[in-house]
Amino acid sequence: MQIPASPDELTAEWLxxxxxxxxxxxxxxxxxxAELLRGEQGMTGQLARLRIGYQDDRPGPGLPxxxxxxxx
Numbered sequence: 043m044q045i046p047a048s049p050d051e052l053t054a055e056w057l058x059x060x061x062x063x064x065x066x067x068x069x070x071x072x073x074x075x076a077e078l079l080r081g082e083q084g085m086t087g088q089l090a091r092l093r094i095g096y097q098d099d100r101p102g103p104g105l106p107x108x109x110x111x112x113x114x
Contacts, residue, residue, distance in 0.1 A: 049076035049090045052111070057094060066104045070097040076111075 043059065046052050057071040073095035078088060090111045094101070101107050 052076050052092060069102050069105055072097055
């Protein structure tokens with residue numbers, strides 16, 4: 043699986059495939075909004091906060107509502 047090179051490449055489809063491959067359930071990701079965290083620099087690059095929207099109203103057990111990404 044290819045890792046996105048920028049926040050623009052983080053899609054709902056990509057996140058659904060990653061979470062499914064990790065055995066985190068079949069709840070489809072409908073949206074992924076990336077917010078760059080200005081002024082914060084990770085060890086490998088810019089930090090971003092991802093807000094994840096799911097098909098169901100609630101993410102379900104083991105599924106995150108948001109995550110932070112580094113190197114994007």
